[in-house]
Amino acid sequence: xxxxxxxxxxxxxxxxxxxxxxxxxxxxxxxxxxxxxxxxxxxxxxxxxxxxxxxxxxxxxxxxxxxxxxxxxxxxxxxxxxxxxxxxxxxxxxxxxxxxxxxxxxxxxxxxxxxxxxxxxxxxxxxxxxxxxxxxxxxxxxxxxxxxxxxxxxxxxxxxxxxxxxxxxxxxxx
Numbered sequence: 119x120x121x122x123x124x125x126x127x128x129x130x131x132x133x134x135x136x137x138x139x140x141x142x143x144x145x146x147x148x149x150x151x152x153x154x155x156x157x158x159x160x161x162x163x164x165x166x167x168x169x170x171x172x173x174x175x176x177x178x179x180x181x182x183x184x185x186x187x188x189x190x191x192x193x194x195x196x197x198x199x200x201x202x203x204x205x206x207x208x209x210x211x212x213x214x215x216x217x218x219x220x221x222x223x224x225x226x227x228x229x230x231x232x233x234x235x236x237x238x239x240x241x242x243x244x245x246x247x248x249x250x251x252x253x254x255x256x257x258x259x260x261x262x263x264x265x266x267x268x269x270x271x272x273x274x275x276x277x278x279x280x281x282x283x284x285x286x287x288x289x290x291x292x
């Protein structure tokens with residue numbers, strides 16, 4: 119271990135993910151953790167990115183680009199890529215590990231394909247319409263996350279916290 123570790127190997131925190139975290143101000147967009155007055159390193163390093171509409175529903179860049187090209191067949195490829203990137207950016211937010219895992223199997227009420235193909239107007243109008251729909255889907259995800267966190271917090275208090283505190287006290291006496 120002579121060389122320092124290259125922190126950018128943590129792809130869930132740097133590179134593309136860093137852009138996602140910057141858009142989200144380093145705050146989980148589902149539960150709000152790390153929203154305090156200072157950025158908490160221990161919370162930040164637990165972050166990843168969340169697709170509001172996931173891969174199985176066409177929410178990844180490649181699929182978005184294909185649908186945008188289908189929706190606007192006369193657009194130059196460069197514009198298709200640009201529109202797809204804008205939509206993908208709106209579809210990608212910061213999430214803590216709990217929120218990411220607890221929402222990973224959920225399906226949105228519409229696929230990305232549906233949102234793009236059914237939106238009316240110019241390319242910019244379509245992006246705005248998709249962004250609006252994504253915000254509505256995100257709001258519903260937030261409600262479900264709050265419901266899950268309440269249940270998990272209650273179970274933690276009843277079944278976990280006392281055991282962990284006992285273990286810590288026992289190990290501090292060694």
